[in-house]
Amino acid sequence: MPLAAKTYTVADIHAAQELYHANGWTDGLPIVPPTEDAVRACLDWAMTPPDQLLGIETVRAVPITAEKLAINAVMAGCLPMHFPVVLTAVTAMLRPEFLLHGATSSTGGCAVLIVLNGPIRRELGAGGTFNALGNSDRATAVIGRAIRLALINILEVRPGGIDRSTLGHPGKFSYCLAEDEEDTAWNPLHVQRGLPGETSAVTVMAAGAPRQIMNEWTTAPEEILETFAAEMRANMRHYSIWAGNYALIIPRQLREHLQAAGWSKADIAAFIHARARVRRGEWAEVGKRAVVRDQADTEYAALEAPDRLLVVAAGGPAGGFGAVIPPWLGNKSAAVTLPIGACVDCGPPGQ
Amino acid sequence: MVLQVLDPTNETAPPVGQPAPRLASLAGKAVGFISNGKEGTTGFFAHLDRMLREELGVAEVIRRVKSNYSAPANPDIVDELRRWQAVVTGIGD
Numbered sequence: 001m002p003l004a005a006k007t008y009t010v011a012d013i014h015a016a017q018e019l020y021h022a023n024g025w026t027d028g029l030p031i032v033p034p035t036e037d038a039v040r041a042c043l044d045w046a047m048t049p050p051d052q053l054l055g056i057e058t059v060r061a062v063p064i065t066a067e068k069l070a071i072n073a074v075m076a077g078c079l080p081m082h083f084p085v086v087l088t089a090v091t092a093m094l095r096p097e098f099l100l101h102g103a104t105s106s107t108g109g110c111a112v113l114i115v116l117n118g119p120i121r122r123e124l125g126a127g128g129t130f131n132a133l134g135n136s137d138r139a140t141a142v143i144g145r146a147i148r149l150a151l152i153n154i155l156e157v158r159p160g161g162i163d164r165s166t167l168g169h170p171g172k173f174s175y176c177l178a179e180d181e182e183d184t185a186w187n188p189l190h191v192q193r194g195l196p197g198e199t200s201a202v203t204v205m206a207a208g209a210p211r212q213i214m215n216e217w218t219t220a221p222e223e224i225l226e227t228f229a230a231e232m233r234a235n236m237r238h239y240s241i242w243a244g245n246y247a248l249i250i251p252r253q254l255r256e257h258l259q260a261a262g263w264s265k266a267d268i269a270a271f272i273h274a275r276a277r278v279r280r281g282e283w284a285e286v287g288k289r290a291v292v293r294d295q296a297d298t299e300y301a302a303l304e305a306p307d308r309l310l311v312v313a314a315g316g317p318a319g320g321f322g323a324v325i326p327p328w329l330g331n332k333s334a335a336v337t338l339p340i341g342a343c344v345d346c347g348p349p350g351q
Numbered sequence: 352m353v354l355q356v357l358d359p360t361n362e363t364a365p366p367v368g369q370p371a372p373r374l375a376s377l378a379g380k381a382v383g384f385i386s387n388g389k390e391g392t393t394g395f396f397a398h399l400d401r402m403l404r405e406e407l408g409v410a411e412v413i414r415r416v417k418s419n420y421s422a423p424a425n426p427d428i429v430d431e432l433r434r435w436q437a438v439v440t441g442i443g444d
Binding site for chain 2: 003004005006007008009010011012013015016019020023025033034035036039059060061062063068071072075099101102103105106149153154155156291329332333
């Protein structure tokens with residue numbers, strides 16, 4: 001099947017860079033020129049025809065096809081083996097509960113957090129240890145970037161265009177991490193969210209920037225988790241009080257204290273559900289007296305239910321750190337977890 | 352080395368609706384406001400309501416608020432606006 005995209009002829013790789021930058025087709029960084037061979041290799045790896053419709057962004061009635069997504073994935077630096085993850089992430093983002101248009105156009109300036117689980121992490125070399133929320137490895141870097149380029153180019157989510165973010169955050173370049181499933185006894189995130197453990201999966205969440213915490217002066221689970229809960233309360237006071245999905249990133253040092261005490265992810269979520277709460281009146285302490293009104297004693301929970309918490313084991317082995325990743329806007333957008341349908345062991349057909 | 356590279360954009364413009372005929376005057380008309388519900392809309396739409404009635408002779412102003420300020424208007428609001436002669440919608444942060 002021929003590709004549908006318009007083709008441009010450029011003199012060399014430098015001319016290609018200028019063409020893409022000049023047209024507003026990049027995130028400001030250099031791109032890999034998307035040639036037909038490279039794009040077809042991605043589609044073949046995912047066993048997906050170019051005209052496959054992944055879905056339609058319903059607010060602006062924009063279709064997303066596999067071909068256009070593959071072009072953007074190549075530009076981001078993806079290898080063919082990365083493409084099934086990108087494809088699944090976009091499919092998840094197109095679920096109604098994700099509220100794709102709102103999440104990508106809002107002044108709130110969130111990014112799409114992507115969490116990888118299951119065997120595909122190891123096949124891609126996706127690291128969930130050192131620098132897990134930064135530039136940890138090639139796979140997570142290019143997968144996260146592919147999502148941003150696809151938003152920019154397919155859905156026109158450009159700053160000042162559809163993207164109305166006041167500030168945005170650095171995760172809008174790439175915001176992808178793998179869970180460190182090898183170094184924990186906890187159930188992986190995708191199992192917590194109802195998928196079989198042997199499945200590879202992608203979870204997407206419309207997310208603010210990570211808020212790092214530190215507590216290396218205790219081994220008591222309640223004290224460790226109180227620091228996380230306090231950071232969530234700070235987010236509720238300083239940013240948004242509304243309940244939604246929160247992610248906790250718990251690196252190995254703190255994780256081992258929790259695991260040694262027999263705490264599961266469900267125990268953590270139950271504790272956080274009980275502790276991450278504020279009264280509306282607390283807004284008066286942080287300059288927001290004007291919106292307390294007559295509801296000062298009304299209590300707000302960060303989580304509508306414990307299962308709204310995404311607990312992810314990730315991070316380097318040393319350091320009493322952790323991170324709270326807040327939702328874009330309460331429960332307006334819900335995290336979505338989908339299994340990766342393509343056989344990543346198989347390679348392209350006929351080989 | 353000469354390269355053949357592909358267009359990463361959607362290439363097809365999203366469908367756009369046909370604009371309704373412009374009104375010659377707002378006098379005597381029903382004008383709906385669709386607010387996103389944010390704090391800043393309260394004062395803005397109150398002022399606009401007064402201007403339309405007092406300065407332009409609008410007969411009726413109907414105010415509706417979306418249930419989710421980051422999503423399209425609820426279907427019942429969209430259905431209702433067929434009965435209005437003009438609509439003002441906008442964001443208010």
